[in-house]
Amino acid sequence: MNTQLLLIQSLNGLQFGVLLFLVAAGLTLVFGVMDFINLAHGVQYMLGAYLGASFAAATGSFWWALLLALPVALLAGLLLEWLVFRHLYARDHLAQVLATFGVILSLNQLVRMVWGSAPLQVPVPALLEGGIQLMPGLTWPTYRAAILLAGLATAGLLWLVVERTRIGALVRAGASNAPMVAALGVDIHRLFMLVFGCGAMLAGFAGVMAAPILSVEPGMGDTVLILAFVVIVIGGIGSVRGAFIAALLVGLIETLGRSLMPDLMRLFLAASPARQTGAALASMLVYVAMAGILAWRPRGLFPVRAG
Amino acid sequence: MLHRYTVPLTIFGALALAPLLGFGAGHSLSLLARAMILGLGALGLSVLVGGAGLVSLGHAASFGIGAYAVVMLDAAGITDAGVVFPTSVLAAAVFALLTGAVAIRTAGVNFIMITLAFGQMAFFTAASLSAYGGDDGYTLYARTRLFGTKLLENRWFFHYLLLALLVLAWLAGRRLLASRFGRVLRAARENPLRLQALGFSPYPYQLLAYTLAGALGGLAGALLANATEFVAPSFIAWQRSGDLLFMVILGGLGQLHGAVLGALAFVLLEEYLAELTPHWRLIFGPLLVLVALYLKGGLLGLVQRRG
Amino acid sequence: MVEPLLELRGLTKAFGALKVTQDVSLSVLPGEIHAVIGPNGAGKTTLVHQVSGTLAPDAGSIRFNGRDVTGLPLARRARLGLARSFQITAVLPGFSVLENAALAVQARSGSSFRFWRAAATEAALNEAALGALAQVGLQDRAETLAGDLSHGERRQLELAIALAMQPRLLLLDEPLAGAGPEETERLVGILAGLKARYGILLVEHDMAAVFALADRISVLVYGQVIATGTPGEIRTNRQVRDAYLGEDH
Structure with a gap:
């Protein structure tokens, strides 16, 4: 029984990890290339989920919703870039933090006005209903498996683009030394628009994918955003590979911690205090892991930035 | 050019006179109390950001720890100020010391994200403490007792106590920044490499400043718990850290009374907008963006340009 | 030898x-x-x-x-x-010329974990700093913000800072x-x-x-x-x- 639980929770952890990766990938590249800290990146994820929910309700099809939500999420991202973000590139991190914080407040409220405060539910698409039998008597929801696969496929595609194409080479060079790339005559701003747009769309994609298994509500992007920060700090800012490994790690620690910690505490404590201590410890686990990794490697697992 | 004490004396003078000038009615007095408490916390943050160049996005955690220390002692039947306040201050200082020890090893944007993550850790931990109300928070039966009396329940006494603490903290902060220690901090903000070339390691100085700001935040948190007679994890939500940072910038970063001015303006603005419309954040958010983009020097900058 | x-x-x-x-x-x-x-x-x-x-x-x-x-x-x-000067000048632009040098003196005289007394009023620091400034001919610019100095003066200040470290x-x-x-x-x-x-x-x-x-x-x-x-x-x-x-x- 325990190994089965462990298996299921590990899979859930990996599935959560790839969602985190989709959000973190854009964040780490945007930061790497433009030295721009965007707190409002989580908003993209939230918008993706809301757009997915609305389009799903309107069209009755999850697939149409996915197809429609992505370009709209991209447009929303580019609009924000044009309205606010591009005025921040030359500013210090403090101004960037504040202004993008303001964007979060505004958009969370806007979402509340348009869709209300109550969580929305999105049904799992019929094609992906039910479960996969892992072993006799043990099934895992097909939809979660689909998220895991889609996430892995996207990660693979992203890896190919970043490692194997000219654009990818520029992005990598930009992350390790942006002034150098600008000096080579590359229009760094256009490169950034591209990276930013991709990042916005990836986060939006994660939001749509997450909608059927999570409740869609205002502020849902904030929690994911902070975990995505943890991911890119652990992975090393600007590193897609680092973000991928760190995202899986964080997803696993978070999910396994929450399900196993209370049981683990039962070994030492009575039932009620065990549940409490377990829950408290589980909520700290990711951050303690982050602290441990940074104490060991202050610039993350795969630092890219030169100097 | 205004005399350098004109603005701070006006601010503190107005706060001293406010209860006598008809702002003594319950609500506006507690509004001012809230502003002064936030101002106390913002002062510490202003020393960090404006003095040491450490942009912390987790400063609300120190508030929360101070407030939860009050709660835990209250649950244990301890309500004497001689125990409660020192415990709050110490607990917040220890938390700042431990998290700062990791966060300050990294620099720049990593520091922002790590302080944010540690703040989130405190938030989730508080939310998991079901013995103290979990998500719903904890209502205090009575305020902390001062020398066995219920003096803190007296609104007037509380108002002037807060004002006295605020003025003391302001004076101490000014001395600190002008001292040898403060000089090293300010140099670390301007050019850490130069500081090292002089033979200083910035780390212990920054860590101590971070710890002191945490301690002051702990005191403010204990006072906030007393002002509202209620403590919830929302005190520690990362948005509260963003609010504190906004107060510091809104007032003006260069001088410590800017933080006090910012806290006052923030609380009054929030109150005014909230009366205007339930969707006040839709005005507040864009306002924040505009302040971050265009109001360099904050309100103090405006006042001084006029003067 | x-x-x-x-x-x-x-x-x-x-x-x-x-x-x-x-x-x-x-x-x-x-x-x-x-x-x-x-x-x-x-x-x-x-x-x-x-x-x-x-x-x-x-x-x-x-x-x-x-x-x-x-x-x-x-x-x-x-x-x-071992005092180094920087090729790209690294004076502290928000500090006065005197304070730039005084910080260097401070590094060599006593603890900097002092929190109350205003550092700018420590005569011993200021005198030694002025001495270093005098060696490079910057004593008349002591109260100027380092950020407002000309390029050549910044180079002089770089030297003065190194000298102030004794x-x-x-x-x-x-x-x-x-x-x-x-x-x-x-x-x-x-x-x-x-x-x-x-x-x-x-x-x-x-x-x-x-x-x-x-x-x-x-x-x-x-x-x-x-x-x-x-x-x-x-x-x-x-x-x-x-x-x-x-x-x-």
């Missing part, structure tokens, strides 16, 4: 396949100005980083004042009396970079006045200044020292003329 103040042995540093310094050995005697010259990309800056402690060498050792400092970070070396050795990274003819003349005068009081490792582009100031010169080409000697010897060294001076003359 005088014990050298600074002795570099076999310093080697590579970035990937590129060897930026290769087996560099040289010494600075007390009171001596030892200049390092070389064309752009010769590895001068990397050498400065290794001596000051911002870059760890891959191989080789650095002895300073009779002690192996190879593994020590920048701040520790500074506390031992160092044993000055590591000067292109102190004349970007200075106009008049400023150069003034700075060379100041440097000449410092000679004999400090050991100086001078990394500099300006040939005239180097030949006027240095007791010994080492020539760095492609990361290697191809010659070390007195200005007279270097001037007549064939290898140097071919590899380096030939390009300019």
Whole structure:
């Protein structure tokens, strides 16, 4: 029984990890290339989920919703870039933090006005209903498996683009030394628009994918955003590979911690205090892991930035 | 050019006179109390950001720890100020010391994200403490007792106590920044490499400043718990850290009374907008963006340009 | 035989396949100005980083004042009396000229974990700082913000900060970079006045200044020292003329 639980929770952890990766990938590249800290990146994820929910309700099809939500999420991202973000590139991190914080407040409220405060539910698409039998008597929801696969496929595609194409080479060079790339005559701003747009769309994609298994509500992007920060700090800012490994790690620690910690505490404590201590410890686990990794490697697992 | 004490004396003078000038009615007095408490916390943050160049996005955690220390002692039947306040201050200082020890090893944007993550850790931990109300928070039966009396329940006494603490903290902060220690901090903000070339390691100085700001935040948190007679994890939500940072910038970063001015303006603005419309954040958010983009020097900058 | 103040042995540093310094050995005697010259990309800056402690060498050792400092970070070396100036001026722009120098004095006199007394009112710090400013002729600019100084004055302040540390050795990274003819003349005068009081490792582009100031010169080409000697010897060294001076003359 325990190994089965462990298996299921590990899979859930990996599935959560790839969602985190989709959000973190854009964040780490945007930061790497433009030295721009965007707190409002989580908003993209939230918008993706809301757009997915609305389009799903309107069209009755999850697939149409996915197809429609992505370009709209991209447009929303580019609009924000044009309205606010591009005025921040030359500013210090403090101004960037504040202004993008303001964007979060505004958009969370806007979402509340348009869709209300109550969580929305999105049904799992019929094609992906039910479960996969892992072993006799043990099934895992097909939809979660689909998220895991889609996430892995996207990660693979992203890896190919970043490692194997000219654009990818520029992005990598930009992350390790942006002034150098600008000096080579590359229009760094256009490169950034591209990276930013991709990042916005990836986060939006994660939001749509997450909608059927999570409740869609205002502020849902904030929690994911902070975990995505943890991911890119652990992975090393600007590193897609680092973000991928760190995202899986964080997803696993978070999910396994929450399900196993209370049981683990039962070994030492009575039932009620065990549940409490377990829950408290589980909520700290990711951050303690982050602290441990940074104490060991202050610039993350795969630092890219030169100097 | 205004005399350098004109603005701070006006601010503190107005706060001293406010209860006598008809702002003594319950609500506006507690509004001012809230502003002064936030101002106390913002002062510490202003020393960090404006003095040491450490942009912390987790400063609300120190508030929360101070407030939860009050709660835990209250649950244990301890309500004497001689125990409660020192415990709050110490607990917040220890938390700042431990998290700062990791966060300050990294620099720049990593520091922002790590302080944010540690703040989130405190938030989730508080939310998991079901013995103290979990998500719903904890209502205090009575305020902390001062020398066995219920003096803190007296609104007037509380108002002037807060004002006295605020003025003391302001004076101490000014001395600190002008001292040898403060000089090293300010140099670390301007050019850490130069500081090292002089033979200083910035780390212990920054860590101590971070710890002191945490301690002051702990005191403010204990006072906030007393002002509202209620403590919830929302005190520690990362948005509260963003609010504190906004107060510091809104007032003006260069001088410590800017933080006090910012806290006052923030609380009054929030109150005014909230009366205007339930969707006040839709005005507040864009306002924040505009302040971050265009109001360099904050309100103090405006006042001084006029003067 | 005088014990050298600074002795570099076999310093080697590579970035990937590129060897930026290769087996560099040289010494600075007390009171001596030892200049390092070389064309752009010769590895001068990397050498400065290794001596000051911002870059760890891959191989080789650095002895300073009779002690192996190879593994020590920048701040520790500074506390031992190794003061460096920066090629791209790194004065604190928001500090007054006096406060820039006073901070350097503060580094060498007592604890800086003092929280109450205003540092600007410490007469001992200010007097020593003014002394250092006077040595470079900046005493009249003491109250100016360092950010408002002219380029040449910033170079002077760089020097004053290094002097205020009361160092044993000055590591000067292109102190004349970007200075106009008049400023150069003034700075060379100041440097000449410092000679004999400090050991100086001078990394500099300006040939005239180097030949006027240095007791010994080492020539760095492609990361290697191809010659070390007195200005007279270097001037007549064939290898140097071919590899380096030939390009300019």
